[in-house]
Amino acid sequence: MREPTFLVLAALADGPRHGYGVIQEVETISKGRVRLRAGTLYAALDRLTADGLVRREREEVVAGRLRRYYELTDEGAVALAAQADRLRANAEEASRRLLTRTRSVTPGRAGTALAGGAA
Amino acid sequence: MREPTFLVLAALADGPRHGYGVIQEVETISKGRVRLRAGTLYAALDRLTADGLVRREREEVVAGRLRRYYELTDEGAVALAAQADRLRANAEEASRRLLTRTRSVTPGRAGTALAGGAA
């Protein structure tokens, strides 16, 4: 599961959204860092639906435009929670090791390493 | 940056390791979940080296076998820290929204959702 797929699940975590709404929510979640392409979004929704992690919830027409709503299944919620745990564990492990790295550098390189670590 | 690449950087975070040692360390970091293929490892090391995040540190022969050591550059440490932050933010955001999901389910489905959430 790559980041775009993860973010799609996260965008659906607290309730149903239509496709384009997922794009907007992912952009919010990622603080503008990730803007899903339609190609990525619909392929991911199709895949997640086929895998049973997402299902179509309803359709409605708003201002002449069809909106197709999707929601997370219970299985999808479990998968999302599990992936979040994995990401958190990876992040914490990497951060812990970087801490060790800063402390173990030789005096000659301490200045450089500290400067880098502060970035 | 995908998980295997991230874990390679993490395995090098606290000091130099040779290729095969990285494979073993990644397996430790990921609690046995991830076992890098040689194809993945060396492609990643080549790529990361080309990108300036990793460099060759030294070579040595142990018991008739050549070991090629790699280490993180300062730039690599910065990139790893940044990615760890992103992963952490994503994980926390997803977990927060899943919390909201559990609380917003209808009474009829509360039992099921809670059971799923406990997994």
Added chain:
DNA sequence: CTGTATATACCGATGGCCGATATATGGGGC
């Protein structure tokens, strides 16, 4: 001898994603 472990290297196939295009409706500005 075979099998396993250690160690580096290479390769074809796969699939998720990028970047793009297409269609449709609605609204605003000229």
Added chain:
DNA sequence: GCCCCATATATCGGCCATCGGTATATACAG
């Protein structure tokens, strides 16, 4: 009227990191 932008769904070719596998070599155990 036209054009542009936003909203909304859909499709597609190309890319590339990774998977799964193979290869070679040394060393050790049975």
